[in-house]
Amino acid sequence: MGRWRDRDYWDYYEPSIPRRVEGGIKTRSERGEIGETWWSKRWIKVLESFSMGTRLTRGRSYARQGQVVSIDVEPGIVKAKVQGSQPRPYNVKIRLEPLTDEDWDKVTGAMASQAIFAAKLLAGEMPQNIEEAFASVDISLFPTALSELHTDCSCPDWANPCKHIAAVYYLLAERFDEDPFLIFKLRGRTKEQIIAVLREKRAATSPMGDISSSVDAVSAEEENLLSLEEHLDTFWRADEALESFTVNLSAPTIDKAVLKRLGDAPFTVGNTNIVSLLAKAYDKVDAAVSKKMVEGA
Template identity: 40%
Template structure:
């Protein structure tokens, strides 16, 4: 495949991939070849099932550092280790995990048009690693919303009123809580409220809502006021 891959790389560098669109399970590229009309190259992969995504999200949400990095917009470098423990892989290992076709007359797979699309697809993953999640069936927003929900659902601890001690009986310890070790806070730009996701869930609710959900708008508002 060396010759075709090299020609595909030249196609990619020459700007002959006119468009590249990614959706669940499939990437479609329009690649200009020697003919007037561009060829359509498609690269498919199996999306994870809802049950598999549930396991993945619970595993990521269950580890504070992984959840914090993802919620701050950063892809953990060893995220494959988490999926590996579940018997899954985010990135394909072999060509057998991909389905490819192109409208060009070349019967070899991958042809140079598919190779060009693969080069640009790999570059797009470098620029935005969350696209690999989208290819597997979860958009960035869907994944982060689900992680926030899972991290928040672990926080509430509901008590009956008769289980709460009287204030007069706990004045000496009222303001003392259990120490919480914060996860490392990453430098760089990220959502204003990402720091809230870098701590283990707080076992405090106001009404039926976790305290973190009530604090989130305030963090965003304070950042907006400081912005130039």
């Protein structure tokens, strides 16, 4: 029977040879570091900073051998099955303390206040320096101590972590490569929840000013405009203001941000979603404009 391991315990347990697993989940990395993106590398770095000894090394071997049978990430908890030396796989649970509603309100407020954070997150991308948003309100995205990771394994080894738990740690890192928003999920919020809150906060803080006064100002400007008949003689001539008009063409901060925010369209052309076709069209237009800019330089 498993027990929650909320403390460091390094009692020696006799090593055993695990049973081979057919179709087990293996790490993509066969040697060297595990994790390709900054958030997965950050996760591993945090774990290694807790001085877990050789347990992490043995867990990494388990992860590379494919001893993990299944892994499921739910809000605040990871559940997995890891095959050891016994006939039945061991049940592993890793729980990361979820942030409170108040903490999440502070964090999303910090995210919404930074245009680049909000833009990338709303486009479904994880900003590389997202930890800055958490740090600005004195909250940590990743665990800062081993005690924040509550773990349980049904194996007889009392060490924290045992090699089965450590194997799940490494596979979780590669899951972060695939979906960096899983770290938010472990802290209690899904990607969809965060995006919805960001949209609300950005809308509430949008610098639109007093709408009624803006409408009055536009109406006043329209009253001073000349009629089309009064412009007939100069209709085809360039106004003096055109000489000072400039166009600044530059690459967007986020590639195809609008399409990413919209997601798949409700219809297809053949078997291809229209959004995929639009993305290709955007690329061609972008290439054509870039070529024109170079030729005109």
